[in-house]
Amino acid sequence: MKSNNTYLSLYTQWPSLPPSPLKGEPQPTHSNENLAPFRAGGKLNFSLKSNYWPSIGNINIKFSIKYFTIASFAITISCTGILDKEPLGILDAGSFFKTADDAIQALNAAYQPLLISNENKNFYWVFGTVASDDAITGGDGSRPGITAIDFFTHTPTNEEFNDFWKLNYGGIIQANTVVEKTPAIDADQELKDRIIGEALFLRAHYHFVLSQIFGPVPLITEIQAPDEVHVPRNSLEEIRAQIIEDCIRAASMLPVQYSGANVGRATKGAALALAAKTSLYQENWNEVLNYVSQIKALGVYSLVPEYLDNFRESTQNNSESVWEIQHANLELGVGNNLNQWWTSKKVPDGYGFAEVTADLVNTFEAGDPRLSFTIARNNDQYFGYVYKPSYSSTGFGVKKYLQSVAEVSQKSDGDINYTAIRYAEVLLWEAEANAELGRIAEAEIPLEVVRARARAQAADPVNTLPRVTGLDQAGMIEAVRHERRVELGFEMHRFFDLVRWGIAQDLLTGFQTGKHEFFPIPQTELDLNSMLTQNPGY
Numbered sequence: 387m388k389s390n391n392t393y394l395s396l397y398t399q400w401p402s403l404p405p406s407p408l409k410g411e412p413q414p415t416h417s418n419e420n421l422a423p424f425r426a427g428g429k430l431n432f433s434l435k436s437n438y439w440p441s442i443g444n445i446n447i448k449f450s451i452k453y454f455t456i457a458s459f460a461i462t463i464s465c466t467g468i469l470d471k472e473p474l475g476i477l478d479a480g481s482f483f484k485t486a487d488d489a490i491q492a493l494n495a496a497y498q499p500l501l502i503s504n505e506n507k508n509f510y511w512v513f514g515t516v517a518s519d520d521a522i523t524g525g526d527g528s529r530p531g532i533t534a535i536d537f538f539t540h541t542p543t544n545e546e547f548n549d550f551w552k553l554n555y556g557g558i559i560q561a562n563t564v565v566e567k568t569p570a571i572d573a574d575q576e577l578k579d580r581i582i583g584e585a586l587f588l589r590a591h592y593h594f595v596l597s598q599i600f601g602p603v604p605l606i607t608e609i610q611a612p613d614e615v616h617v618p619r620n621s622l623e624e625i626r627a628q629i630i631e632d633c634i635r636a637a638s639m640l641p642v643q644y645s646g647a648n649v650g651r652a653t654k655g656a657a658l659a660l661a662a663k664t665s666l667y668q669e670n671w672n673e674v675l676n677y678v679s680q681i682k683a684l685g686v687y688s689l690v691p692e693y694l695d696n697f698r699e700s701t702q703n704n705s706e707s708v709w710e711i712q713h714a715n716l717e718l719g720v721g722n723n724l725n726q727w728w729t730s731k732k733v734p735d736g737y738g739f740a741e742v743t744a745d746l747v748n749t750f751e752a753g754d755p756r757l758s759f760t761i762a763r764n765n766d767q768y769f770g771y772v773y774k775p776s777y778s779s780t781g782f783g784v785k786k787y788l789q790s791v792a793e794v795s796q797k798s799d800g801d802i803n804y805t806a807i808r809y810a811e812v813l814l815w816e817a818e819a820n821a822e823l824g825r826i827a828e829a830e831i832p833l834e835v836v837r838a839r840a841r842a843q844a845a846d847p848v849n850t851l852p853r854v855t856g857l858d859q860a861g862m863i864e865a866v867r868h869e870r871r872v873e874l875g876f877e878m879h880r881f882f883d884l885v886r887w888g889i890a891q892d893l894l895t896g897f898q899t900g901k902h903e904f905f906p907i908p909q910t911e912l913d914l915n916s917m918l919t920q921n922p923g924y
Contacts, residue, residue, distance in 0.1 A: 721799025
């Protein structure tokens with residue numbers, strides 16, 4: 387470790403600020419009702435110069451003994467909002483976090499790593515989908531790292547691992563800064579609590595996805611001094627306990643709903659849902675049911691009648707949305723790039739990655755409308771084209787998160803949000819927990835709610851997706867697992883489900899038990915931090 391008086395520079399991209407409101411949306415004030423959303427353009431480039439060292443490696447931050455520096459604050463936006471303010475000079479940490487405006491800017495930056503954008507290089511979809519039995523790599527061979535993940539031949543030097551590590555620890559660093567500095571600002575206490583609650587939830591989210599991908603990782607919950615940078619990994623038990631603690635605290639601070647420009651921010655329901663999901667991974671079934679009960683008691687969530695309303699720009703952030711990551715087609719680096727990566731190469735500007743497997747197609751029951759909602763097949767309408775088997779090597783393509791050229795100005799800049807947690811999934815958690823506890827009758831109820839919505843949209847509802855009854859415990863567990871696959875197809879859950887159920891080795895060619903449950907710690911991080919250890923088998 388170099389002296390505190392020496393600049394250290396570990397290279398990566400610090401999160402840029404999410405955007406100001408869209409034109410025509412209400413402009414934000416600093417009241418409790420109007421925190422700016424994170425929908426479009428705004429770019430914050432800065433280095434930090436401080437006696438604090440908010441990193442565990444590979445973050446482009448410079449430090450000295452005394453100052454928290456924002457050396458370069460460049461904002462490029464097409465409309466006004468809280469980001470449309472004078473550039474900040476060189477300030478110490480106390481000087482920067484003085485007002486609600488300062489805290490909100492820092493909070494907005496903590497949302498940026500969520501985006502599935504080209505700028506973020508966020509390949510969460512590769513881990514959750516391509517590594518599973520729902521998809522194969524596809525594409526044009528230009529991403530050998532994705533192919534390696536598909537075939538389980540990946541190594542610690544895959545760039546996808548390093549990019550994901552840096553991206554999410556950048557979010558944790560930013561969230562920690564907000565949590566620690568906001569209490570001292572001059573603002574209404576309710577507003578301060580809300581800002582802190584959002585940051586706590588984001589910190590929990592980033593730790594959760596990092597632990598999904600890498601297993602035990604360093605648990606970072608405070609701004610760190612230079613001599614605290616090199617830290618070891620924490621156990622999954624410690625990480626998950628902290629996630630739940632952060633979520634419980636966040637839930638006590640966050641509102642149930644937002645309106646206007648603030649729709650899309652973290653809510654009480656989102657915090658409870660992440661606590662429930664973490665409990666699911668712990669196989670703490672009673673706690674899953676406890677959190678699901680609290681979510682239901684909020685009285686704001688229900689399935690939308692039209693399944694596809696969860697994947698249309700005009701019907702996003704609906705009653706089924708529990709935790710939805712916002713995207714916008716503004717050509718400012720905040721669009722959803724799945725619109726390009728998942729679109730067939732036969733369509734102009736499509737990359738054709740994540741091709742659908744026949745195994746997933748054959749999993750759908752006869753007449754299930756979710757098959758056509760999720761997967762493109764021969765002669766289907768396909769975003770201004772007619773889908774043909776030649777459009778992919780498997781003959782099938784994904785439909786979710788894609789848009790026609792008439793809907794977006796740039797293929798890589800889609801504005802379909804990614805709903806990380808839908809209420810349908812919450813209901814399936816309830817069904818799974820009850821099934822695992824042997825409460826078959828109780829498991830049937832939420833399972834039927836999910837199937838009934840799909841049944842109602844079938845061409846022949848009377849003879850489609852019959853109610854699931856009369857199963858033993860093993861049969862009900864399998865029924866819930868089946869329903870998760872068809873209800874949540876291509877929503878980036880499948881690989882993680884197979885791992886937590888302990889059946890990945892039975893279904894995934896090349897998967898080695900004891901090795902491939904988690905991906906390798908990036909080699910760059912191991913080189914930077916001697917206290918990190920590699921996952922088994924790599």
